[in-house]
Amino acid sequence: MKVLVIGGGGREHALVWKLRQSAGVEKVWCAPGNGGISGEAECVAADAGDVSALVAVAEHISPDLTVIGPELPLVNGLTDAFRQRKYAVVGPSQQAAQLEGSKIFAKEFLQRHNIPTAAMYGSYDSPGAAYSALCSVDWPVVIKADGLCAGKGVFLADDPDAATGFIERVMEKDELGAGGRRILLEETLEGDELSFILLTDGERSASLVPTRDHKRAFDNNEGPNTGGMGAYSSDELLPEALRQTIQTTIVEPTLRGLAKDGLRYQGFLYVGLMLTKQGPKVLEFNCRLGDPETQAIAARMDFRLAEVLADVAAERLEPAKLKWKRGASACVVLASGGYPGKFESGKEIKGLAEAGQIPDVKVLHAGTRRKGDAIVTSGGRVLGVTATGDSLAMALQKSYQAAGKIHFDGMHYRKDIGRHPLQSTAAGD
Numbered sequence: 001m002k003v004l005v006i007g008g009g010g011r012e013h014a015l016v017w018k019l020r021q022s023a024g025v026e027k028v029w030c031a032p033g034n035g036g037i038s039g040e041a042e043c044v045a046a047d048a049g050d051v052s053a054l055v056a057v058a059e060h061i062s063p064d065l066t067v068i069g070p071e072l073p074l075v076n077g078l079t080d081a082f083r084q085r086k087y088a089v090v091g092p093s094q095q096a097a098q099l100e101g102s103k104i105f106a107k108e109f110l111q112r113h114n115i116p117t118a119a120m121y122g123s124y125d126s127p128g129a130a131y132s133a134l135c136s137v138d139w140p141v142v143i144k145a146d147g148l149c150a151g152k153g154v155f156l157a158d159d160p161d162a163a164t165g166f167i168e169r170v171m172e173k174d175e176l177g178a179g180g181r182r183i184l185l186e187e188t189l190e191g192d193e194l195s196f197i198l199l200t201d202g203e204r205s206a207s208l209v210p211t212r213d214h215k216r217a218f219d220n221n222e223g224p225n226t227g228g229m230g231a232y233s234s235d236e237l238l239p240e241a242l243r244q245t246i247q248t249t250i251v252e253p254t255l256r257g258l259a260k261d262g263l264r265y266q267g268f269l270y271v272g273l274m275l276t277k278q279g280p281k282v283l284e285f286n287c288r289l290g291d292p293e294t295q296a297i298a299a300r301m302d303f304r305l306a307e308v309l310a311d312v313a314a315e316r317l318e319p320a321k322l323k324w325k326r327g328a329s330a331c332v333v334l335a336s337g338g339y340p341g342k343f344e345s346g347k348e349i350k351g352l353a354e355a356g357q358i359p360d361v362k363v364l365h366a367g368t369r370r371k372g373d374a375i376v377t378s379g380g381r382v383l384g385v386t387a388t389g390d391s392l393a394m395a396l397q398k399s400y401q402a403a404g405k406i407h408f409d410g411m412h413y414r415k416d417i418g419r420h421p422l423q424s425t426a427a428g429d
Contacts, residue, residue, distance in 0.1 A: 001306055002027040004058060005041070006078070007048050007069030008034045010333075010366035010384040011291035014298035015067055015305070016041045017362065022306035031057055035375045036365025036383075051078050058087055065310050066090070068267075071148060074287050075101035079267075088313040092287050096263040099285040103144045103153070104184050106285050113257035115250055116281040118142065118274075121185040127171040130183055134160050140188045145170050147179030151227040152340075156188065189274040189281055194237060195293045196246055196271045199322075201312045202264060205255060206319035207247075209300050210238035211293040212418075217340055219416045226340040227381055230417035233296040234328040234392045246273065246280050266312060292331045295364050295384040299329035328392040330399045331384045332417050336367070337410020339380035347377040347408040355402035360395075361387045363402065377408055392418055 001024050005015050012030060016037050019028055031054060033043030044061075046053045049072040058066065066082055068074055068091035077094035091097075098105045110117040121137050123146070124130040134141070143166055145153035153176060157163035170180030195211045211233045217223035238246075250271060258265045270286035270293075289297070298305075302323040311317050336343035345367075352375060355363050364386055367379015385403045389395035396418050403413060 001025050001064045001310065002061070003029070003306060004061065004063035004066040005030045005069060006054060006066065006073055008032045008037070009069065009291055009379075010331075010364045010381065011289055011294040012069040013037050013040075013364040013366070014294045014384075014386075015069060015289075017364065018298045018301055018305040019067070019309075022304040024304075025306045029057075029061060029063065034365050034378070035368035035370045036363070038370055048073055049076055051076050051081050054078055055081050055085065058082065058085070064088060065306065065313060067309055069288060071097070071100050071286065071288050075148060088310065090309050090312050091267040092269075093264045093266075096258065096265040097287040099269075100287040101148060102146050103284070104146050104182060107184060107186070109257060109261070110282055113253050113260075115253050115257070116279060118186040118189050118281060118283070121187070123182060123184040125182045127167055130167045130171065130185070131164060133185055134163050137185055138187065142186045142188050143167065144184050144186065145176050145180040146182035146184065147176075149176045149179040151225065152176060153179055154225065189276050189283070191274045191276040193283070194273045194275055194280070195231070195290050196238075196251075196273055197289060197293065197297070198251060198269050198271070199308070199312060199317065200255065200265060200267070200269060201315045201317035202266045203315070204317045204319060205251070206317065206322045207243075207251070208297050208322070209233045209235070209324050211290070211296050212237060213290060213293055214414060214417055217335075217414075219414050224340055226335070228290070228292045228333065229335065229381075229414045230330070230332045231290070231292045231296045232328065232330040232392060232395070232418035233293075233300055234418075235326075236392075242275075242280070246271075250280060250282060266315070291366075292333055292381075292384050295331040295386045296329045299331075299362065299386050299388045300325045300327075325388060327388060327390045328395045329386065329388045330392065330395040330418055331364075331386040332396075332399045332403050332413055333366075333381050334383040334385065334403060334406060334408075334411050334413045335381050336377055336379070337412060339412075343380055344410065345376070345378050346371075347410060349375045349377060349382070349406065349408045351406040355385065355405040358387075358398055358402045358405075360389065361385065361398050361402045363406070382408070382411070 387398035
C-alpha cells in the first residue's frame with residue numbers, strides 16, 4: 001500500500017509514524033510535511049489548503065490511500081475532489097466539515113438534534129448587533145468567531161469591556177480575517193474538558209482512547225489560549241458509566257443527526273466535551289484528529305492503522321480491530337519563545353538524538369524544517385515529546401526526561417501536563 005498524508009504538523013508526524021509501522025505499507029508521502037517527517041516519509045511541496053495542487057500531487061503519485069490531517073483542506077472540499085477521481089480517502093465531505101468550519105452551523109446542528117451543549121444567546125453578523133446583545137447576557141460569556149481561526153477564535157469575556165474589545169478586534173479590525181465576520185455568544189460552562197474522538201465509515205463507528213488537552217500557554221492553566229501545549233491519555237479519564245452516557249446522549253444522536261440531515265460523514269470526528277455537573281455537554285466539533293491529542297492517541301495504538309483507515313475509506317470499518325496498549329501516554333509540547341504571540345523562527349534544535357534514545361519516547365515534529373544537516377524551528381509549536389508508560393506518572397516522567405535533553409533558543413513548555421485536574425471554563429477551539 002502507498003499512502004499519502006496531507007498536512008505538516010505534529011498530528012501528521014504521528015500519523016506517518018504509525019502508518020509506516022503497518023504491515024503492507026510500501027511507501028508514505030506527506031504534503032507538505034516538516035523537518036522530522038522528512039526522515040520517515042517523502043515530503044512533497046504543496047499547500048495543504050490548495051485543493052487543485054493536492055489533486056495534482058495525487059494524480060502524479062497515485063496513492064492507494066490518502067489521509068487528510070488538518071481542517072482547512074477538508075473545509076475546502078479536498079475529500080470531495082479526491083472521491084470524484086476515485087481515490088480512497090479518509091475525511092468528511094465539504095458539507096459535513098462545516099461542523100468545524102462554521103461554529104454557528106455546528107451550534108444549530110446541536111440544537112436541532114437536542115444534543116447537550118451550552119445555551120446560545122444568539123449569532124450576529126454586524127458589530128452593532130453584537131454590542132447590543134451584551135446587555136442581556138450572563139457574565140462571563142463565551143464569544144466564538146464563526147469560521148476557522150487557527151485556534152484563536154474563542155474568547156472567554158469576564159466583563160463588557162473585554163467582550164467589546166474582542167468583538168471590535170475580530171469584526172471591525174478584521175484581525176481573524178473572514179473567520180471573524182460572524183460571531184456567536186453562548187453561556188460559559190464549567191467543569192473538566194475531555195476530548196472524545198471517534199472514527200466512522202458513515203455507518204459503523206469506533207471510539208479512540210480518551211485524551212485531555214491543555215490549551216493555556218502556562219502552568220496552572222494560566223496565560224492565553226494556544227493550539228495545545230500538551231495532552232495525555234489514560235483510561236481513568238473515562239469511566240465506563242461516563243463512556244456510556246457520552247455514547248447514548250451525544251455520539252449516537254450526532255451520528256443519527258448527520259444521517260438525517262443527509263451529511264456524509266466518514267473519517268475522524270472530534271467531540272470536545274465539558275464534563276459539567278449536569279452531565280457532558282458539547283463545546284465544539286472538529287472534523288479531524290486533534291493536535292496534540294493525536295500524538296498521545298497514536299502512542300497507545302496497538303493495531304495496523306493503515307489497514308483500519310483503508311477499511312474506513314472502503315466503508316467497511318471493523319471496530320474490533322482497534323486495539324490499545326494498556327497504561328497511559330503523554331505529550332509535552334515544546335514551543336517557540338513568544339508563542340502564542342509573535343515568535344522568531346530558524347532556531348537550531350539540539351538534543352533530538354539524545355531525547356529519542358530514552359525508552360518508550362517518540363519526539364514528534366510540528367514546526368520544524370531541515371537546514372542543511374540541522375533541524376531548525378519553523379513554527380509556534382515546535383515538537384511534541386511523546387511517551388508511554390504503565391501509568392500516567394511514568395509516561396510523564398519519560399516525556400519530561402526527554403524534553404530536558406532538547407534545547408533551542410527561547411524554548412518553553414508547561415511543566416504540569418497531566419498533573420492536576422484542569423478545572424476549566426474554556427470553550428473549545
